[in-house]
Amino acid sequence: MEVTNRYVVMRNHIDGTPQESDFELKTEALSLSIEPGKKELIVKNLYLSIDPYQLNRMKQKSSSQETTSFARAVKPSEAIDAYGVARVVASGIPAFKEDDLVAGLLTWGEYSIVKEGGLLNKVDNIGFPISHHVGVLAFSGLTAYAGFFEICKPKKGEKVFVSAASGSVGSLVGQYAKLFGCYVVGCASSQKKVDLLKQKLGFDEAFNYKEETDLKSTLKRYFPDGIDIYFDNVGAEMLEAAVENMNTFGRVAVCGVISEYTDKGRRAAPNMVDVIYKRITMQGFLAGDHMKVYKDFISDTVEHIQAGKLQVLEDISHGLESIPSAFVGLFRGDNIGKKMVQLADD
Amino acid sequence: MEVTNRYVVMRNHIDGTPQESDFELKTEALSLSIEPGKKELIVKNLYLSIDPYQLNRMKQKSSSQETTSFARAVKPSEAIDAYGVARVVASGIPAFKEDDLVAGLLTWGEYSIVKEGGLLNKVDNIGFPISHHVGVLAFSGLTAYAGFFEICKPKKGEKVFVSAASGSVGSLVGQYAKLFGCYVVGCASSQKKVDLLKQKLGFDEAFNYKEETDLKSTLKRYFPDGIDIYFDNVGAEMLEAAVENMNTFGRVAVCGVISEYTDKGRRAAPNMVDVIYKRITMQGFLAGDHMKVYKDFISDTVEHIQAGKLQVLEDISHGLESIPSAFVGLFRGDNIGKKMVQLADD
Structure with missing residues (x-):
């Protein structure tokens, strides 16, 4: 089966306040099947994280580039990677199967292709809205x-x-x-x-x-x-x-x-x-750098949410085309709580 | 016995680069005996420490004042306190006796009067020049x-x-x-x-x-x-x-x-x-704040000096009247190593 995948790219490097016109949507034909032997996943993105730090990766040059994956430069016209939650559509990796819910490094697109070794984990859905796995539990x-x-x-x-x-x-x-x-x-x-x-x-x-x-x-x-x-x-x-x-x-x-x-x-x-x-x-x-507290973080946070003691603020836009305005809005203080874009229903 | 004690004071608060003219010498008659029952020491200063941080205490106002004794404001026309090494001339405190070598908070003067509770310790002279107790061992x-x-x-x-x-x-x-x-x-x-x-x-x-x-x-x-x-x-x-x-x-x-x-x-x-x-x-x-490493500091440092592995740089001026120029010179980079003023022979 083949679909049309839409994704967001940057036209050029951005060095000041970002504008919606700094971005454009691209489309590509995408086959939803994996060639035999290819160790990759095709996932359908459900929620994508929209974060201020991504602007630093969009700049012409940062002295901090390459010191961490968070700072890796984004190139114009290429898919922009971002944290998110997705559903596996096709898997060439034994650890994942169709319909698995996964979270990790995706792209600002409707679908993402994730190679083996990509930063993706299965989501242990513990009864919270899926969006929580993009923000408060991520x-x-x-x-x-x-x-x-x-x-x-x-x-x-x-x-x-x-x-x-x-x-x-x-x-x-x-x-x-x-x-x-x-x-x-x-x-x-x-x-x-x-x-x-x-x-x-x-x-x-x-x-x-x-x-x-x-x-x-x-x-x-x-x-x-x-x-x-x-x-x-x-x-x-x-x-x-x-x-x-x-x-x-x-x-x-x-x-x-x-x-x-x-x-x-x-x-x-x-x-x-x-x-x-x-x-x-x-x-x-x-x-x-602090994965050693990850377990405590999850158990404390889940407990607080379940007890009604921790309020989760999510600010969700809908549809791929809303990504540029969602991102640009971060720098105007438009968002309240975690900004994300929902691309598809669960 | 009465002597004439000379000491250095600041004429006014100093808010820019210090000049020698910001200071003046004062003299006072000082009796070298302690009234019965008075818990204080009279000491003859041998070496006085000249430190850049003292300029911050001479300013009109610092938001950090009073957060630490290092930041306590110096007042115009008053004796300026400073670290140094001295010889006890008269003692009204049982823990100290005449001729003891002491180190601690003195004043930029030929003699200092130190009240009970003042920050003064006996120097355990371990065979080094006395000046070492003002800098490298202090x-x-x-x-x-x-x-x-x-x-x-x-x-x-x-x-x-x-x-x-x-x-x-x-x-x-x-x-x-x-x-x-x-x-x-x-x-x-x-x-x-x-x-x-x-x-x-x-x-x-x-x-x-x-x-x-x-x-x-x-x-x-x-x-x-x-x-x-x-x-x-x-x-x-x-x-x-x-x-x-x-x-x-x-x-x-x-x-x-x-x-x-x-x-x-x-x-x-x-x-x-x-x-x-x-x-x-x-x-x-x-x-x-790090007195817990004091013992290690002293033993390591003494060992290194005795082994000839640690060079001690001291930059010594002589006589009370040299204090203003010694201090002013710190901000021109005149000194090499620890700046101090020697006021009297051991």
Whole structure:
């Protein structure tokens, strides 16, 4: 059987704020059968993850390229790989069979071909919506969990600040921190998000950073006794303001710097004298380095969701053609929670 | 017996590059006897430590003030406290007696009065010059030792970069790193210092940063396989260049940022995308938090010195009146090794 597979490509490298016109849809004829002896899978994509970090891979050149698969360069006109959940349509690999539900590195397309050795695992469907396997039970969740527990090394009662707090990772970090027994303040880009953080996610406080003129004073107001942990998703002035307001032995988990991704001249310049005198640690991390906590992450997270203690925020667009606008919208702060695109019904 | 005690004070707070004219000498009559019942010591200062960090305490206001005794504000016209070695002249504290050699927090003066509870310890003179108890066997040494072993967590064979490498701390970090089995490159501000690093201290390579126009390329040249550890004493562009050239899981010990002390607008703005993708840790620290390695520090250091494997660089000026120029000279890079002022013979 042959189908027409549609997929999204980048026209050229992107060095500033991405536009929908930076992308185009391509089509190709795809046979849904595998040649005998070929060790690969053909999968039909159900949900695809839309993540800010992908912009870094779309740039002309990054000094960090090739240091991790997360940073591997995307080439114009080629299929763009992305995390997602799919259904196996045809398998040339004994470990997988038709109709298996799989999660891992796919492409921004309706179908993906995954070679043997590709980063794909069978999904153990434990009664949650399939979309959960793209976000809260996948890398967004692990990033939040490992970042908070392994990098921030929290103690009960500590004061935690989370930026981009209504995003895929931030919304979980704040909730893990509350469940653990910390005082948590988040910032976001609209009053609607602020209300959600306080009313639905249980943050102690939240503020709309766009309404603030002096972030250092803002944080001083929300943390009169200082910040112990800053989970940074945005970089730039927010990081500087957080360092200024940190307590001794404060920790910064450097998870993302979305405010810098679209502007290569934009940088955080934290006061390093503060970093010394307050013995602050700033640590960059990637979830993939923390697979040793994977089991704990899954069991804790499943338990919290089942108990109704962890709210899962998903922001789902529909159809392949919505991928460019979904991606572009990340940098305008359009999404609330994990952004993904659904391509087909389960 | 009464003497005339001379001491150095600051005329006003100092917010830029310090000048000798920012200081003045004061004199006071001092009785060298202690009133009965008064729990204090009068000591005659022999060597006083001259350290860049003291400039931060002389500023109008630092957000880090009061977070540590190192950051306590100095007030104009008052005696400036500083680490040093002294001889007890009169004691009202049973644990000390006349002629004891003591080290700890003194003042930039010919005599100091130390109240009970002051940070003073008896020096166990183990056959080294007394000046060693101001630098290599005191906080400069502990800073280098704890910073390198506890913060940088080195592995044999790793590539280490040290800035201000001919300074009191840098010169020791580089040597500890060599003795431990690392590859070590240092930078300094003159050819004379560079020669010393390579010929006397055994650094693998060294360069004069003032002759370089693009520090990122310079470090790429000296570290074609990347930097694993950066021991930062200077901040600003050097920190940025080091982060750009770091390997995955690189560590930055943030020990000092002398290039920023004299210019509050000057800041390092390291690329945080690199920090994430390369999982870099940047950690500020103070030696005083690492007293648990003190015994190891002393025994290792003494052993290395006695074996002729660790060179001790001391840069000694003479007489109280030389304190302002000694201090001001730190920010011009005048000193080679530990800067101190000798006030009296042993």
